Amino acid sequence: MSRLLEVEDLQVSFKTYGGEVKAVRGVDFYLNQGEVLAVVGESGCGKSVTAQSIMGLLPKKVSRIKGGSVTFEGEEILGLPKKQMQAIKGSKIGLISQDPMTSLNPTMMVGKQIAEVIKKHTDIAKNQIKVRVIELLAMVGLPNPEQRYSQYPHELSGGMRQRVLIAMAISCDPQLIIADEPTTALDVTIQAQILDLLKDLQKSLDTSIMIITHDLGVVAEVAQRVAVMYAGVIVESGTVEEIFENPDHPYTWGLLNSIPKYGSGEKDRLIPIQGSPPDLFAPPTGCPFAARCEYAMEICVQEMPDKKRTSETHHARCWLNDPRAPLVKDLISAGRAE
Amino acid sequence: MYIIKRFFTMLVTIWVITTLTFIIMHSIPGDPFASDADVLPEEVLENMRAKYNLDEPLPVQYLLYLKNLVMLDLGPSIQSETRDVNTLIADGFPASALLGIQSLVIALIFGLILGIVAALNHNGIIDYLSMAFAIIGISIPSFILAPLLIKYFAVDWGLFPVASWGTWLHTVLPSLALATAPLAIVARFMRSSMLEVMNQNYIKTADAKGLSTTGIVIKHGVRNALIPVISFIGPLAAFLLTGTFVIEKIFAIPGIGKYFVDSIFNRDFPVILGTTIFFSTILIITLFLVDISYRIVDPRIKLTSKGD
Numbered sequence A: 001m002s003r004l005l006e007v008e009d010l011q012v013s014f015k016t017y018g019g020e021v022k023a024v025r026g027v028d029f030y031l032n033q034g035e036v037l038a039v040v041g042e043s044g045c046g047k048s049v050t051a052q053s054i055m056g057l058l059p060k061k062v063s064r065i066k067g068g069s070v071t072f073e074g075e076e077i078l079g080l081p082k083k084q085m086q087a088i089k090g091s092k093i094g095l096i097s098q099d100p101m102t103s104l105n106p107t108m109m110v111g112k113q114i115a116e117v118i119k120k121h122t123d124i125a126k127n128q129i130k131v132r133v134i135e136l137l138a139m140v141g142l143p144n145p146e147q148r149y150s151q152y153p154h155e156l157s158g159g160m161r162q163r164v165l166i167a168m169a170i171s172c173d174p175q176l177i178i179a180d181e182p183t184t185a186l187d188v189t190i191q192a193q194i195l196d197l198l199k200d201l202q203k204s205l206d207t208s209i210m211i212i213t214h215d216l217g218v219v220a221e222v223a224q225r226v227a228v229m230y231a232g233v234i235v236e237s238g239t240v241e242e243i244f245e246n247p248d249h250p251y252t253w254g255l256l257n258s259i260p261k262y263g264s265g266e267k268d269r270l271i272p273i274q275g276s277p278p279d280l281f282a283p284p285t286g287c288p289f290a291a292r293c294e295y296a297m298e299i300c301v302q303e304m305p306d307k308k309r310t311s312e313t314h315h316a317r318c319w320l321n322d323p324r325a326p327l328v329k330d331l332i333s334a335g336r337a338e
Numbered sequence B: 001m002y003i004i005k006r007f008f009t010m011l012v013t014i015w016v017i018t019t020l021t022f023i024i025m026h027s028i029p030g031d032p033f034a035s036d037a038d039v040l041p042e043e044v045l046e047n048m049r050a051k052y053n054l055d056e057p058l059p060v061q062y063l064l065y066l067k068n069l070v071m072l073d074l075g076p077s078i079q080s081e082t083r084d085v086n087t088l089i090a091d092g093f094p095a096s097a098l099l100g101i102q103s104l105v106i107a108l109i110f111g112l113i114l115g116i117v118a119a120l121n122h123n124g125i126i127d128y129l130s131m132a133f134a135i136i137g138i139s140i141p142s143f144i145l146a147p148l149l150i151k152y153f154a155v156d157w158g159l160f161p162v163a164s165w166g167t168w169l170h171t172v173l174p175s176l177a178l179a180t181a182p183l184a185i186v187a188r189f190m191r192s193s194m195l196e197v198m199n200q201n202y203i204k205t206a207d208a209k210g211l212s213t214t215g216i217v218i219k220h221g222v223r224n225a226l227i228p229v230i231s232f233i234g235p236l237a238a239f240l241l242t243g244t245f246v247i248e249k250i251f252a253i254p255g256i257g258k259y260f261v262d263s264i265f266n267r268d269f270p271v272i273l274g275t276t277i278f279f280s281t282i283l284i285i286t287l288f289l290v291d292i293s294y295r296i297v298d299p300r301i302k303l304t305s306k307g308d
């Protein structure tokens, strides 16, 4: 499997009236060809900002990329000139956004909005574009695609709009699809349909997907690998099995404890993670999770732990994984955790 | 269906305006012959009142007027022996219409461009300059701007002719004087509308599609930003219509505005009524056109929908 996307030490800040918001503080992850990576983390941890940085969609005036690199197909794309970036956006990288209700132009036919992308990036003959759009609309499972072509967004439900946005994202056969919480705004039955659609499309188009979510159920459903993000850094990453069965970071434990467990006979109580994420105006020098961590040690508030690798694919940033740290099993049996 | 319904509403509106104007006009003191009352014998005045039906009771006068109005006859002018109100309007309308339409076009085109450019340079120098211009433009009334334009462009620099009417050059200064304030208002309106639209999610979608900045601004930004601005064209047209009265006076333009103003002083009842009805009709038609174009630009509003 070859590397499609590699993000290294990405740092992004926002200028606000209150000062500098350090939204992304050294994110690294990679994505292989044909793979589905889920980026999980609670609201405000910098998932969307990371996605926007990759696609060059950050609001120019208020944001600053302070460092790092984003390599796509072996080429650095961070800070690429506008024209070159425009050639990649919509063509090699497609975006499916968080909010289908507001992400389509209300005064343009949905078919035209898809046609626009194809016209920009391919040299399909003009009279063939509409045919292709209708084909795409059928592919994403919209009934009566010919009629849908000339409908306006307000005539479609949220789920249908998300399908239109998916059709738009795949219209030029992208190598990478970034799906930023594609199901958050939809109701549960529609969520499942949209996830199924994404899975099917990923297989049939053999594309890679970076799916952003705070729903571990979604992760288990679609992803092969997971990156867990907290306060602007990736605190743990690994394959789905590694993260679900053998997590190495207390934040990941917390996330797993806060979702219902399927198949376990007993009535498990959900354990929410106490406290709230740190202030990104002045992020702590040590581990950002230390303040909420039940296992925090002195070193945790003093210094940010390095990435510690436990397998080819699995690593975590936590002092507990340091050989000098006490075994957590001992801590649990000592009654510090439920 | 909608259009037919709309048409009848327009007729009713015109009838209401006619009735109100009729009542108000007759409730202000004085009549068309007040200034002649001292010099002319009573019998002559009686005769003249009879000629214009002014001796009839008011309800009868009102019904007579409506009867003529239905046949599109606005009646004779009392002041002018030779021309009736229809002729007055036909004579004055071309100049007024040229002035009004030209000002409307200037105000819209330059106002929209200024607003868009300012929004795209949000908080930049161009933004500040154009908004400074807009504030000045809004605050200076046309009757002050007009003499200033005349002083500099016509008298001092001799660039444009003034105080006569004939060639297109004559229309430039009055149109500018009339258009400046609406232009400034349109610019401010468009700027804030554009700023809001450019922050919408669908603009981010357009950006993520790899469209060029110009493509995004024109296809996705401007069209949506226009929607609230279109609804403003109605009041704008009203503003221009009434603005022409003042401007026509200052620039000595032979338009309807002059007759309208004079007719009020002279209590020339048929002219007051006729020009009021005419102006209202123009305004109502403009509002109707605005409404139609609103529905064309915004697909969420259907021509077939009930009510407004």
Ligand SMILES: Nc1ncnc2c1ncn2[C@@H]1O[C@H](COP(=O)(O)OP(=O)(O)OP(=O)(O)O)[C@@H](O)[C@H]1O
Residues within 6 Å of the ligand: A014, A015, A016, A021, A023, A041, A042, A043, A044, A045, A046, A047, A048, A049, A050, A059, A062, A214, A280
């Ligand atoms: N334009 C902006 N100006 C200032 N701060 C911003 C801006 N955009 C994002 N941020 C800040 O960056 C941080 C990360 O935001 P981001 O949108 O990436 O969160 P997220 O992980 O996507 O959350 P969610 O799950 O709610 O979508 C937040 O603290 C947010 O306040």
Ligand SMILES: [Mg+2]
Residues within 6 Å of the ligand: A047, A048, A049, A098, A180, A181
């Ligand atoms: Mg987000």
